[in-house]
Amino acid sequence: MPHPASTSQTSGWGFFLFIGVVVILKWLEIGCHKAEIRAVIRKKGARHLRIHWLPTLLGNRGGPSYYEVTIALPSGKRVTTECSCGLSSGVFWKDPPWSMDKSRKAEPETGFMDTQRRRIVADCTRCGYGIAEGADACPNCGTEVSG
Numbered sequence: 001m002p003h004p005a006s007t008s009q010t011s012g013w014g015f016f017l018f019i020g021v022v023v024i025l026k027w028l029e030i031g032c033h034k035a036e037i038r039a040v041i042r043k044k045g046a047r048h049l050r051i052h053w054l055p056t057l058l059g060n061r062g063g064p065s066y067y068e069v070t071i072a073l074p075s076g077k078r079v080t081t082e083c084s085c086g087l088s089s090g091v092f093w094k095d096p097p098w099s100m101d102k103s104r105k106a107e108p109e110t111g112f113m114d115t116q117r118r119r120i121v122a123d124c125t126r127c128g129y130g131i132a133e134g135a136d137a138c139p140n141c142g143t144e145v146s147g
Contacts, residue, residue: 033065033085040091044098045074054082064089071097 034051041048050070064086071079082094120130122145129140137144 029087030065033067036085037067037069037083037091041069041071046071046098048072049078064092069097073097 030053033053037051038048048069049072050068052068054066054068064084066082066084068080068082071081073079079097081097084092084094119133121133122131123129124131124138124141124143124145126143127138127141129138131138131145135145
């Protein structure tokens with residue numbers, strides 16, 4: 001006859017309780033990540049159509065979680081891309097979807113600031129350098145502009 005202390009009908013519940021807690025914590029983490037992804041998408045003027053957790057990608061065990069996101073851009077174009085989201089790292093996009101939106105104003109290819117792209121209205125009498133509209137002196141030699 002077995003000793004009553006060596007057999008317990010509740011000894012297997014600890015394992016199932018642990019698995020249940022892990023599943024609930026992962027579910028809460030995914031919910032927080034999806035809310036953060038939605039907030040980033042809303043800030044960019046787009047709207048999310050689908051956010052799908054990718055459990056098979058590396059990094060889901062203690063690292064960032066990966067998601068496949070389908071977005072409707074302001075231009076109406078639908079884009080599907082991937083992003084990662086960590087507990088405190090924010091959202092990182094594999095291919096930022098807003099860069100795929102052709103309706104947005106393209107950045108100028110030159111590295112000039114707006115002040116450097118002013119219209120040239122005269123040439124310096126001393127060095128021949130082009131003087132921009134509204135300049136008081138030649139930016140090359142400092143000769144004052146007359147008139």
